Amino acid sequence: MKNGKNTNAGKTVVRILKDTKPIAGWLLLGALISLVSVALSLATPAFVRNLSDLLYNYWEPVHLGEPAVFDNAAFAVGCVLLAAAYAGSSLAAIGEMLIMNNVVSKHFTCAIRIRMSDKIRRLPVRYVDQTPNGEIISHMTDDVSVMGTTVHSFLETLISGVLKLLGIIVLIFILNPILACAVIVFVPLSLVLSAKIAGKSEKYFATVRKKNGELYALTEETFTGFDTVKAFHLEGRQRDRQSELCGDMREAAQKGTFLASIVQPIVALSNNIAYIVICILGGVFVANNLFGMSVGTIMAFVIYARMFAGPLESIAQGFSMLQQTIASAERVYKMLDEEEMTEATEETAPKGEGNVQFENVDFSYDPKQPLIQGLTIDVRAGEKVAIVGPTGGGKTTIVNLLMRFYDVDGGRILVDGKDIMKMPRNALRSVFSMVLQDTWLFSGTIYDNIAYGRPDATEEEVHEAAKRAHIDRFIRSLPQGYDTVINEETTNISGGQKQLLTIARAYLANRPILILDEATSNVDTRTEILIQKTMDDLMKDRTSFVIAHRLSTIVDADTILVVNHGTIVEQGTHRELLAKNGFYAEIYNSQYELLN
């Protein structure tokens, strides 16, 4: 089990590396620069050591009353070298930062995001229906950004981190093996300790995050349902629940914060112990002239010990980051690997007459719950088919199948005599216009929204479509007219007006088959009367599928399909169905029966 997991993780890492291929050259350059930076930063303690020795060796005899000469020239050279090394290492760090930021963001994260967006074009509607939108979006932003950060810090942690670490170890052992041991024992000790504590505090922070999420949800529901809260005096209840969550959060936050903040003093202590050990042992060695130790060497050790913690920390961080990255990358790659829709190879397109046949169609969203079984409908060009039934009964499924948002499990659907499975989806869809219950408009101008299905339409045609949908006057009354931008903040356009825009859009698209899914549910009654006539115009000489709540609009349909619990329970004209005195008659009469 564990093994399998490891090889998967390995595969994911390899795949991330493969995705960095386009930036391999830049990564190499970055690696070279960080090599320079590492070399320079390793050299600086040596310079400091020489300078300190010069100072001490001059001061000691003078202090003891003996004559001495300070080697000013050597000291000046040392200072210049040191300054140059510092400047060089800072410059290298800036250079690497510039390269990595630009390259990774532009050619790695951005490229993966675009690939994900491209992938969605080829995924079935089923995937989008079954995956919460927020999840897809978080893969695309958060997960990819985690991957980017890791690639970004890859050089920092792996190349410069490991090299620095090795370099320091080698150098301090050359300088003095005994003091080196002090550094190697005490500095990593602090890291182990801090990792342990950090792990514990993370547990509390996870609680804080969870409670915070609940708190947000509670606050949101209180404010969005403010009128219900007031009408039922629920302020007290909501406050009690909020206080309880706050209390839980307070406890966890206090513990978590405490643990997280004692990491620093503990690390400081063990670093200080290393520092003290260096001072004492170093001092003893120098005083007794052991191992050729000098004050400068002590100084160099102090600096190396301080430098030692940095790369250790970043490597440790890199490893914990890697776990997270693998999890994120797996989610991203899972989406990129989702099975795509297969597209028919034949280039047959429907003739555009508008004949539709369902032949013995079987379908279900979930194989365990068969929904449509053996459905057969024959619709001639120009006919009006109404689909009625209680909410949640599966009326929309027929539209899903007709437009090939979902594919049938058995049987076939023919448009103008051709099996829709055998034609490319866009060819099939090019004969349909849709007006749906949820008015979908994209953020853009009103003009572009109407022209969405036919970007080549002339201005007159767009205006004509708006007139037909009784929305032209309203649009012209807006300060920006047709150039008014619709977006989330738009408040001066009502739900009904948005619906009218989608009707204008369908009108302009001018396709032989029309689908109206509760198209007037958002429009108030008086506007509905106005557009009903337009809809009748729109349906004239076209095959139309109408899903309706209000039965008055569909009594003249050529065929009425009565859907309940996902199956067609009745089928016929209004008169036939009333005569049958079945489910349809019951629904139809119920609207007159209210309160009888």
Place this chain on the structure above:
Amino acid sequence: MKTILHYLKPYRKPLILTGVLCILFTLGGAFLPYLMSRIVDDGIATGDLSVILKLGALMLGLAILSMLCAIWTSAINARISAGFSYDLTRSIFRKASGLDFENFSKIGTSGLLTRSTHDVSTLSGASSMMVNVVVVVPILMVGGVAFALLSDRVLALILLLSTPLAFLILFPIVRHLDKLWKLSDEYIDEQNRLMRERLSGIRVIRAFDKEAHEHGRIAHATEEMAKYIIRANVRAGYVNPLCMLVLNFATVVMLWVGANRLQDPVLLEIGLTAGGVIATVQYVALILNGVMMLSWTFVFLPHLKVCINRVTEVLHLPDEPELEGGGEVVGGDLVLKNVGFSYPGSELKTLSGIDLTVHAGETVAIIGGTGSGKSTILKLLLDFYPPTEGEISLGGKPYAGIGRATVRDSISAALQKGMVFEGTLLDNVRMGNPDASEEAVRNVLDIAQMTDFVESHKEGLDFRLAQAGANISGGQKQRISIARTILKPASVYVFDDSFSALDYLTESKLRKALNRYLAGKSQIIITQRAATAMRCDKIYVLEQGGVVDSGTHESLMQSCTVYREIVRSQLGGDAA
């Protein structure tokens, strides 16, 4: 600012303690390089081992003491910041949930949500940072310079001067960082918004074969986003290397100056030592740390100020007059006399000249299109707002004389959205009457046609509703809200578009059961559907904020064109 500081007041003593401890552990840390210089000067130079060991032991003791102080400080700080956050989060929620509608709508739902979650948690985060900046940074700086003074005046001066210099270099870099981050956040939001839009409109997009177009939009947004992210990250990326550069150059300068001063016999006389120079150099790191902390604080300061202002704005709003009394139900006659209303701050009259009477036990319908003002009437009925003109009275007494609490106890309303809360089904229905038995709850759920639902879930009444009822349908939400409404013992029951998501068959069954259950109580049914209104005792037809006509279905079919049109459009010609 004052309001926020008020929330720190209870922690004054621990704050002072934390300051003292902070001084102790900072000085403890800062003392180490000084002791090291003593090891060099006194121990090594004289070759006296015992001095080295003594000083070493002192250093170790100091290091441990300093750690203990630091841990203690951490404990206090954790308690302060968790407590501060607890107090602030609770008060702002208490305040916000107690606002009246006028003030509530002034800030708005999303505004209040941001203030009581995001802003408060930013402030809590900042509270611990502030302790650092206000207490630790000055101590670091003063302590560093003071210790440097122990070895040499000039070196201390250089140290002191390097601080503003570092600040001068860092500040311009970090100053606009906040704006850049905000900008790149906006671009991230933009990309997410486009993606959400595309996913929600996938059917329309595919129907019009526009996937390529939508992909292009997102790809473009992603590229723009990358541009801004790079800009922000690059700027932030300069901070550390430059900070290091300043720190390191200061080191070099101090070594150079130190070497020169060491050659001055006068200074040597008064005790300048090589160890002193070396130790002073180490204070540079200490002080530069403080400078960096300070610069980052300045990045967040403008953002923090915005948060503080927003939170204070809410905390300073007046409370809704205390809803005392209540528990009493005033009886059934409801009269609106010449009522007019415009929302606070709006010139537009939403309602004018409304005369409406509901006799006890009657069922009255209010029918009208969107924007006719019918939902506003409900807001006045529940005394969410007082009418700007005219008067509403219940049981013969004007609202002003009854009091808000009693009004809301006497009128039970199912609101348009069919609001449900996170919690069990039982919980949600019981909000109507916390004392109701389980049996009573089952009964009202049965009237609301929810028995099938209850029985189809093995948890039954304990079925958990997700936030915003995400795991049930719109029709089910409406029915739960109806059950809650009728469970509440009141004299007037109002249903605002409560049947809109139900099919006629379900509505018909529900209404029949409802009429039996509420027999003798007044009902007001606000609706767009003619079929829903038809059989009520009286129907008021609303248009553009005024009553066009009223009467029974039959009389309105004769007298009212607007009503006739509504009926025709919804029910077809034969209904007349």
